[in-house]
Amino acid sequence: MSEPVNQSRRRAAIATAAVPGAMLGAAAVAPFVTSMTPSERAKAAGAPVEVDISNLKPGEKLNVEWRGKVVWVMKRTPEQIASLSQIPASQLADPMSAGSKQPAYVDPKTRSISPELVVMEGVCTHLGCSPVSRLTPGELGNDWLGGFYCPCHGSKFDVAGRVYTGSPAPTNLPVPDHKIDGTKLVIGITPDGKEA
Structure with a gap:
């Protein structure tokens, strides 16, 4: 004949086996959960980038890396600024940047906050x-x-990054969010301080 089942002993045995099993399961899942959070390097790659523009002379261009892309920061000459209005709109695929990526706060004719300084992805x-x-x-x-x-x-x-008609490029060069604060340019942040 079989002995009656001792329920308290059965629960103790299950609990004894379940605790190490749960710990092993958590140990197995932990690396996957950790790998889903961005690394410090990844966080830094997407962070806003400050650029000193105090020594940038008219006609010069800086290459800055932001989010793994090259961003051009160029101080245009008066002649370059004047050339923007000399190009017939018919020669540009998107003269007012209606279908191109740029923040609403930039002037669509110069594609910049101030006519002298243009910031765009290269x-x-x-x-x-x-x-x-x-x-x-x-x-x-x-x-x-x-x-x-x-x-x-x-x-x-x-020089504003507007694409000419007949070029294979479908849109103007993108203009990232940026803020100009005196001699400091911050790429990846809006003029009101919101991060892109």
Whole structure:
């Protein structure tokens, strides 16, 4: 005959086996949970970047890395600013940047907060190549007023990053959120201090 089942002993045995099992399960899951949180390096890569623009002279361009992309910070000359209104709208695919990525607080004609300083991603919107500076008027033909040229497939952009009609690039060069505070530029933050 079988002995009656001792329920309290059964519960004690189950609890004794369950505790180490739960600990092993937690130990197995912990690395997966930890891997889902961003590393300090990843957090830093997306953080706003401060740039000292006090020594930037007219016509000069800085390359800054932000979120793994090259961002150009360029101080335009008076001639370069004037050239923006000399390009016929018919030669630009999106002259007012209606279909391009840029914050609402930048002037669509200059694509900047102030006409002198332009901030834009230095990555062609066609296939991600890096355009090169061709800032000298006439450098790419008699009607060329200066800008950027993508050597991969021939896209052309003016000094505001607006793409020329007939270029493979579908949109203007993106303008990231940024804030100008005297001689300091902060990329990745809006003028009212909100992080992008």
